Amino acid sequence: MSENLTVKAGRFVSVLPHCRLLNMxxxxxxxxxxxxxxxYSEAIIxxxxxxxxxxxxxxxxxxxxxxxxxxxxxxxxxxxxxxxxRVDYFKSAQPGKDLVAKADIIRITNSVVFTRAEVYQxxxxxxxxxxxxAGNFMRIGMQINGRPV
Numbered sequence: 001m002s003e004n005l006t007v008k009a010g011r012f013v014s015v016l017p018h019c020r021l022l023n024m025x026x027x028x029x030x031x032x033x034x035x036x037x038x039x040y041s042e043a044i045i046x047x048x049x050x051x052x053x054x055x056x057x058x059x060x061x062x063x064x065x066x067x068x069x070x071x072x073x074x075x076x077x078x079x080x081x082x083x084x085x086r087v088d089y090f091k092s093a094q095p096g097k098d099l100v101a102k103a104d105i106i107r108i109t110n111s112v113v114f115t116r117a118e119v120y121q122x123x124x125x126x127x128x129x130x131x132x133x134a135g136n137f138m139r140i141g142m143q144i145n146g147r148p149v
Contacts, residue, residue: 005029005030005031005072006026006028006029006030008029008071008072009026009029009034009068009071009072010025010026012068012071012072013025013026013036013064013068016064018060018064019064021043022038022041022043022044022057022060023038023039023041024036024037024038024061024064025037026068027100029068029069029072031073032069032072032073032104032105033069033073033102033103033104033105034065034068034069034072034101034102034103035065035100035101035102035103036061036064036065036068036100036101036103037098037099037100037101038057038060038061038098038099038100038101039098040053040095040096040097040098040099043057044057045095050095051095051096052092052093052095053092053093053095053099055089057099058087058089058093058099058119058130058131059085059087059131059133061099061101061119062085062087062101062103062117062119062131062133062135063082063085063133063135064101065101065102065103065117066082066085066103066115066116066117066133066135066137067080067081067082067135067137068103069103069104069105069115069117070105070113070115070137073105073108073113074108074113074139078139078140078141079140080113080137080138080139080140081137081138081140082135082136082137082138083112083136083137083138084134084135084136085133085134085135085136086133086134086135087131087132087133088131088132088133089130089131090129090130090131090132091128091130092130093119093121093130094121094128097121097122098121098122099119099120099121099130100119100120100121100122100127101117101118101119102117102118102120103115103116103117103135104116104117109139110139111138111139112136112137112138112139113136113137113139114134114135114136115134115135115136115137116132116133116134116135117132117133117135118131118132118133119131119132
């Protein structure tokens, strides 16, 4: 089942223009969780003097990972736009290292999907957490010809 969810998540991410521009990818999706990667590149640098990654790049990764978790965690192909994203930054991300986001669905209601994510950098077997977030996504439901299915 997780292989199918990883493929579904990968297809979803591959059509998002910002994901293509930043080379974001899905490492794994299983159940109601997604792991995504944002490779280090010049496009995500916030300070060219020291190569530190821009906070907006980290937020974009978290928002995309949480939204992707909502997409694969719901039956069918239900799109859920972001209602709210609360971000806590703990430290600057180290230059030259990829960012990894792990996003999980916490709760699903009839109208909202609640998620959490953390972004970290890998140092061998250890994770160095850079930021976390809580994201809420509005359930629109699947529609055909403007009618709910």
